[in-house]
Ligand SMILES: Nc1ncnc2c1ncn2[C@@H]1O[C@H](COP(=O)(O)OP(=O)(O)OP(=O)(O)O)[C@@H](O)[C@H]1O
């Protein structure tokens with residue numbers, strides 16, 4: 131990788147310097163298990179990849195995405211846990227010398243980054259490791275610079291912006307999709323035998339219970355004075371017949387082994403889910419019976435920073451029965467709707483929140499008098515990654531996640547908007563969620 | 576009488592143990608985590624059904640099933656996998672020629688039923704194999720190839736490949752396709768999944784009920800794994816070729832499917848090897864029923 135040195139260009143050095151995060155690099159001798167810890171820790175939470183440095187020089191990077199792909203595999207911990215990370219790193223990381231001009235650095239990064247984007251870039255001074263830069267930050271710096279001087283940078287900027295947008299998005303998509311795919315496979319295998327074992331166990335218990343009933347009846351008949359010899363003989367024949375059909379004690383021994391397998395499988399599934407949760411930082415939410423009005427209020431509370439001095443909030447909350455739901459997820463939905471509303475207002479505006487119930491469902495209406503949504507994009511706002519906000523400000527996931535959460539609760543979320551005068555979101559949540567068909571589908575899918 | 580044999584292959588032993596419990600009372604169960612060992616067993620022993628996982632470290636399931644075809648052609652092949660990616664599904668059709676593509680977690684009774692069917696079919700295949708009295712039907716009719724595709728390209732390519740050896744019919748819409756199917760049996764169907772905006776899945780699923788010898792080659796640019804799995808199980812499509820078409824592949828597939836058609840015509844017992852599963856989608860089931868009804872009427876009219 132060539133480093134175009136520009137000696138004596140202090141201005142440039144400051145451009146890149148502003149982007150450097152002084153992250154502690156890891157040694158190639160670090161074990162895979164240690165790296166896993168690091169990825170899960172707070173210190174590295176924002177990093178797509180960890181820089182690997184030896185004798186002061188960067189020799190590679192390990193991306194969260196590639197690491198996860200490897201580490202979520204079965205037995206990965208046992209197989210690779212103690213191995214040094216050296217053999218798993220990308221030996222050709224994105225390198226940027228400190229004194230390179232911003233535009234050049236940006237071009238260099240866009241031209242050399244991998245698809246999908248899974249790594250941050252490494253900043254060096256005279257070839258020595260200095261820190262890590264985020265491609266997003268580079269983009270933002272370029273954007274700022276654009277306002278100042280257009281010419282020199284415009285080419286690099288357009289290229290960066292278009293490829294970057296596409297890449298950042300596809301990276302999210304790809305890692306999400308691949309993660310789901312990989313995890314689905316890893317989970318379905320233990321799920322396969324656990325489910326089968328439990329089903330067979332169930333059947334076996336039925337058979338054993340029937341047999342025990344016969345034995346008990348026999349004992350009773352033997353002890354009773356009323357039972358005839360003939361009756362007892364019939365009973366014994368029946369038992370002999372049953373025993374010929376299946377060997378209960380042998381089956382129970384087998385089943386005991388299968389139950390041990392099942393426990394192991396359940397452990398594996400929980401571990402996968404835990405990994406997934408840690409990596410994606412999405413908590414499995416507990417369910418509780420709460421009033422949606424409480425969710426609304428706590429979302430208003432959390433979001434008051436965004437709302438204060440800008441938004442006049444009108445609460446028209448009706449009497450609501452309690453709803454069994456996951457409050458933390460619904461908080462998230464409301465928070466996102468309120469934030470969107472605030473962001474749609476120029477200087478100030480009114481946010482009107484209404485709630486009511488008809489006995490079957492709970493309804494919430496969130497309206498604003500912001501700038502509204504053009505009809506041609508109205509159908510796309512629930513799409514993942516669809517956003518009209520500048521890079522770095524909106525991920526475009528807010529409504530997609532909200533939609534998913536409402537759907538998971540068996541409800542609906544719809545939107546109505548008039549460009550220039552305002553938007554309202556309607557939510558309906560049923561009080562009793564019909565038993566989910568998910569299990570059945572999983573079996574046939 | 577000895578029990579029929581089934582062979583289980585999975586890199587996770589717990590899957591093997593679990594399945595053995597499901598099957599041991601009715602079958603002799605052989606199992607291994609090693610695909611190479613599986614091939615040896617297939618060569619040395621009479622195995623009625625092989626059930627294999629897809630993702631294994633040494634070898635992919637579709638690949639193992641391809642080797643199984645060579646080692647023991649009469650054995651019925653089933654794939655049981657935890658995750659279905661497009662490549663795996665395509666390979667399981669084209670290479671593995673699977674009887675069923677099943678997913679984990681599975682439903683015990685369903686898998687038992689599939690295996691019972693497969694065992695019966697394998698038994699019949701073994702019987703044919705042992706007294707292989709091939710009576711090549713002397714006067715063979717000119718094979719008939721039906722192309723169901725909105726675009727003309729496919730028909731053109733097939734023309735170039737087969738020339739005058741076959742009667743080639745091109746249907747650009749579902750109505751025309753059904754009429755052609757009604758007129759006379761077809762040896763090979765080359766079909767896209769969409770004819771204009773009609774989803775022809777139900778036609779493909781009905782074809783095997785009309786004439787089990789007919790071989791289906793699906794050519795399409797759609798990439799939908801769950802639909803492909805459905806077509807494997809419910810239409811027993813023989814080959815799947817993504818568009819844009821590779822002329823060489825299509826030529827190879829057409830040759831082998833015409834050959835297969837003749838083999839099946841000579842030995843009807845083997846037709847069961849492509850027995851289809853019941854159509855799962857209620858709407859398609861209705862469409863298929865209507866189509867069969869229509870066909871009956873058309874055929875009787877043609878006969879008169
Ligand atoms: N109340 C609203 N008024 C006007 N436009 C809105 C409103 N709510 C959503 N939108 C439009 O829908 C788009 C998608 O919203 P969404 O919440 O999914 O993502 P985002 O707000 O852009 O990003 P994020 O929530 O992840 O920060 C927004 O970019 C905006 O254009």
Ligand SMILES: [Mg+2]
Pocket residue numbers: 466469470528529
């Ligand atoms: Mg938002």
